[in-house]
Amino acid sequence: MTDSQVTTTLPPQYRPDGVETPRYHQWLADGPFHARRDTENAPYVIMMPPPNVTAVLHMGQGLNNALQDVLIRFERMRGREALWLPGTDHAGIATQNVVERLLATEGLTRFDLGREAFVERVWAYVRETGQTILDQLKAIGASCDWDRTRFTLDPDYSRAVRHTFVTLWEEGLVYRGHRVIHWCPRCVTALSDEEAEFHDADGKLYQIDYPVVGQPGRSITVATTRPETMLGDTAIAVHPDHERTAWAIGARVRLPLTDIELPVVADHAVDPEFGTGFVKVTPAHDATDFEIGERHDLPMPLIMDPEGRMHDPGDSAGTRVPADLVGVDRDAARKLILERLRAEGLLGKTEPHRHAVRRCYRCGTVVEPRLSEQWFVRMEPLARPALEAYRAGRLTFVPERWGGVYENWLEGIRDWNISRQLWWGHRIPVFHCEACGEEWADREDPAACRACGGTALTQDPDVLDTWFSSWLWPFATLGWPDETPDLAYFYPGHTLVTASEIIFFWVARMVMAGYHFLGERPFETVCINGTVRDTEHRKMSKSLGNGIDPLAVVDSFGADALRFTVIAGAAVGTDVIMDPDDLEATFAPGRNFCNKLWNVGRFVLTNLEETDGEGRSRTVDDGPGRGGTGEEGEEALADAWILSRLEATTAEVTDAMERFRLNDATNAAYRFVWSELADWYLEAAKPRLRGDAPGGARAREVLRLALERALCLLHPVVPFITETLWQRLPGREGESLVTAPW
RNA sequence: GGGCGAAUAGCUCAGCUGGUUCAGAGCGCCUGCCUUACACGCAGGAAGUCGGGGGUUCGAGUCCCUCUUCGCCCACCA
Numbered sequence: 001m002t003d004s005q006v007t008t009t010l011p012p013q014y015r016p017d018g019v020e021t022p023r024y025h026q027w028l029a030d031g032p033f034h035a036r037r038d039t040e041n042a043p044y045v046i047m048m049p050p051p052n053v054t055a056v057l058h059m060g061q062g063l064n065n066a067l068q069d070v071l072i073r074f075e076r077m078r079g080r081e082a083l084w085l086p087g088t089d090h091a092g093i094a095t096q097n098v099v100e101r102l103l104a105t106e107g108l109t110r111f112d113l114g115r116e117a118f119v120e121r122v123w124a125y126v127r128e129t130g131q132t133i134l135d136q137l138k139a140i141g142a143s144c145d146w147d148r149t150r151f152t153l154d155p156d157y158s159r160a161v162r163h164t165f166v167t168l169w170e171e172g173l174v175y176r177g178h179r180v181i182h183w184c185p186r187c188v189t190a191l192s193d194e195e196a197e198f199h200d201a202d203g204k205l206y207q208i209d210y211p212v213v214g215q216p217g218r219s220i221t222v223a224t225t226r227p228e229t230m231l232g233d234t235a236i237a238v239h240p241d242h243e244r245t246a247w248a249i250g251a252r253v254r255l256p257l258t259d260i261e262l263p264v265v266a267d268h269a270v271d272p273e274f275g276t277g278f279v280k281v282t283p284a285h286d287a288t289d290f291e292i293g294e295r296h297d298l299p300m301p302l303i304m305d306p307e308g309r310m311h312d313p314g315d316s317a318g319t320r321v322p323a324d325l326v327g328v329d330r331d332a333a334r335k336l337i338l339e340r341l342r343a344e345g346l347l348g349k350t351e352p353h354r355h356a357v358r359r360c361y362r363c364g365t366v367v368e369p370r371l372s373e374q375w376f377v378r379m380e381p382l383a384r385p386a387l388e389a390y391r392a393g394r395l396t397f398v399p400e401r402w403g404g405v406y407e408n409w410l411e412g413i414r415d416w417n418i419s420r421q422l423w424w425g426h427r428i429p430v431f432h433c434e435a436c437g438e439e440w441a442d443r444e445d446p447a448a449c450r451a452c453g454g455t456a457l458t459q460d461p462d463v464l465d466t467w468f469s470s471w472l473w474p475f476a477t478l479g480w481p482d483e484t485p486d487l488a489y490f491y492p493g494h495t496l497v498t499a500s501e502i503i504f505f506w507v508a509r510m511v512m513a514g515y516h517f518l519g520e521r522p523f524e525t526v527c528i529n530g531t532v533r534d535t536e537h538r539k540m541s542k543s544l545g546n547g548i549d550p551l552a553v554v555d556s557f558g559a560d561a562l563r564f565t566v567i568a569g570a571a572v573g574t575d576v577i578m579d580p581d582d583l584e585a586t587f588a589p590g591r592n593f594c595n596k597l598w599n600v601g602r603f604v605l606t607n608l609e610e611t612d613g614e615g616r617s618r619t620v621d622d623g624p625g626r627g628g629t630g631e632e633g634e635e636a637l638a639d640a641w642i643l644s645r646l647e648a649t650t651a652e653v654t655d656a657m658e659r660f661r662l663n664d665a666t667n668a669a670y671r672f673v674w675s676e677l678a679d680w681y682l683e684a685a686k687p688r689l690r691g692d693a694p695g696g697a698r699a700r701e702v703l704r705l706a707l708e709r710a711l712c713l714l715h716p717v718v719p720f721i722t723e724t725l726w727q728r729l730p731g732r733e734g735e736s737l738v739t740a741p742w
Numbered sequence: 743g744g745g746c747g748a749a750u751a752g753c754u755c756a757g758c759u760g761g762u763u764c765a766g767a768g769c770g771c772c773u774g775c776c777u778u779a780c781a782c783g784c785a786g787g788a789a790g791u792c793g794g795g796g797g798u799u800c801g802a803g804u805c806c807c808u809c810u811u812c813g814c815c816c817a818c819c820a
Contacts (some may be wrong), residue, residue, distance in 0.1 A: 671767090
């Protein structure tokens with residue numbers, strides 16, 4: 001076969017389109033991604049962070065999943081039974097919001113449909129879109145065990161969630177509490193502390209005068225950033241030991257705009273140095289004030305409805321919210337109240353005030369602290385083993401510094417509000433008997449009251465926080481609470497690759513759940529990958545329009561080019577900067593390298609095919625050391641050199657992989673292929689490859705060996721092109737690199 | 743208010759345990775080349791007082807202190 005013939009088979013430019021998709025389908029058909037339970041062999045397990053069921057792949061997930069795929073493919077080639085378990089998360093609030101927005105375009109709300117119909121509607125939507133992101137993962141080459149794909153609302157998974165709740169209930173770790181929680185008036189649900197994110201905001205600090213009862217002309221001035229909550233005040237507080245405000249303790253003031261009288265109480269929570277030293281106390285709309293209220297046994301009227309509109313609580317002391325303010329949104333109410341205070345001469349000075357405001361992590365609405373009855377998990381007992389495990393080195397973070405973040409959070413752990421006033425999610429399995437008032441959590445839907453046998457039962461209307469199901473991911477996906485063979489073999493897992501944003505939401509809670517329910521850590525290493533940003537270092541996001549669609553990159557440059565660029569560019573723990581306006585420049589390194597590898601392959605294959613119709617490179621010993629001339633000595637040196645570089649590169653790549661320095665591993669293989677094999681050895685070998693030049697067989701042997709090893713080392717990073725070349729190697733037809741020995 | 747990270751070539755970044763991979767890579771730029779694997783390429787080249795200042799050391803991008811500028815996380819001063 002001549003050069004030109006080969007050239008017609010393998011085009012000089014690597015074109016991934018038309019190659020990658022069939023290749024992936026072949027893998028799916030052959031099944032090498034499916035993990036078997038081979039008790040003779042050690043497993044290696046990565047649980048994929050399940051993307052939101054309605055999501056489309058973004059570059060951050062492209063990076064995250066490319067990293068996971070490199071690790072899983074590496075360990076698979078090293079012979080371990082590698083399980084990468086994929087799946088999706090029902091993502092309570094996020095998914096419900098998406099469907100509610102769709103309904104809104106039809107002029108409907110979820111209440112128009114009713115609970116059952118709405119949930120059915122969400123299911124219909126999810127059934128339609130749920131597969132999208134998993135298909136996109138296939139497009140980037142993810143070697144997941146698709147046979148084990150899970151969804152957090154699967155029947156088995158739901159059973160695990162319910163079992164968890166009931167178990168915690170039985171252990172006394174789940175309880176119902178009446179307290180001020182973060183409330184999103186747009187999503188109309190409670191949020192956990194973690195779901196209410198801090199954002200700096202330029203606000204104003206308003207001073208308001210509260211006339212002192214019985215002392216005409218005298219008033220107490222308070223400072224507040226949220227004047228609209230004043231109507232919910234039930235006291236004024238001062239620091240107990242501060243002389244400037246001491247006179248007021250025990251006095252009574254009139255709540256402006258009302259006829260209600262408030263006491264002045266002394267409480268240590270007050271910072272006498274801030275503002276005026278007098279604090280208005282609104283127990284139902286502020287967590288600190290709630291605690292003051294509890295200590296002083298104050299009334300706790302709610303002055304807003306769940307959607308953040310003013311609402312009169314019907315206080316026995318009198319009207320709190322003037323009739324014309326009822327139903328007014330809290331923002332509008334603020335303006336009206338300020339106007340009215342100004343008109344009455346009770347509004348003091350107003351100064352700019354920069355402070356942190358909590359916003360709903362799903363919709364960005366400013367969170368309203370709200371007194372409410374919710375379900376909580378007592379976290380301290382769960383946190384202790386998770387903390388100890390980290391301190392004892394049984395759980396490590398890469399880079400290490402994230403361990404400090406994890407530790408810090410666990411040290412200051414607070415109880416977890418797990419109930420959400422939503423319809424999409426796992427319904428809280430608590431039942432209430434109308435007849436005798438018995439209330440209990442149950443693993444099965446009860447037909448009758450467990451105490452009196454009455455059949456008039458109601459179930460708690462709320463659902464559980466999405467993360468209350470996600471935290472079971474490492475084992476609920478394997479069949480827990482049943483003691484399945486999968487659970488026995490694949491748990492505990494090994495590596496978790498995820499983003500720093502969800503260390504609290506997800507990582508720490510998985511560790512807690514792992515220890516609490518199985519007595520064992522869910523994974524040993526947590527790799528925190530960087531954030532994908534644009535050239536101005538802004539996080540890529542839909543709203544900024546600075547995102548890069550991974551699938552568009554796959555279409556233009558191929559999955560391998562995407563993977564290579566992203567992996568080689570992602571130094572451990574640092575952010576990845578990409579230019580959404582210049583995809584050509586951004587992905588050129590990956591594309592160029594694939595093309596280089598392709599051409600090295602073409603060159604080697606051409607030479608192998610030229611000399612040996614059988615397909616195997618000749619092993620005839622006409623190699624170095626035979627003649628002993630100076631020229632042959634140089635050739636032998638060249639052979640020995642590239643082979644030694646091969647050894648060194650293999651060691652370097654392996655070591656870097658083991659230390660999760662995937663960029664170093666990738667770049668080491670890159671340097672070997674480009675600078676050493678292509679630029680140097682290939683050129684050095686060319687004279688021997690012409691016609692019947694002496695030493696030709698040996699050179700071909702070395703070339704083949706070098707190419708084969710390079711393909712192995714690069715397969716985890718660029719699986720498509722390496723597999724394609726591998727199967728063109730004489731004698732390798734039909735063999736797969738996926739399970740080739742490392 | 744606490745904590746963490748970053749600052750190295752025009753751009754994006756490596757540089758791990760101070761010292762022969764220490765001043766590097768890719769992209770861009772300049773000069774030659776369609777040399778029969780690759781112009782998504784080859785050969786060569788220009789380009790950086792390693793953010794400022796101080797210190798430790800025989801020796802400092804590398805360790806310490808400090809300042810500046812960005813970024814992130816945590817936090818119940820209304």
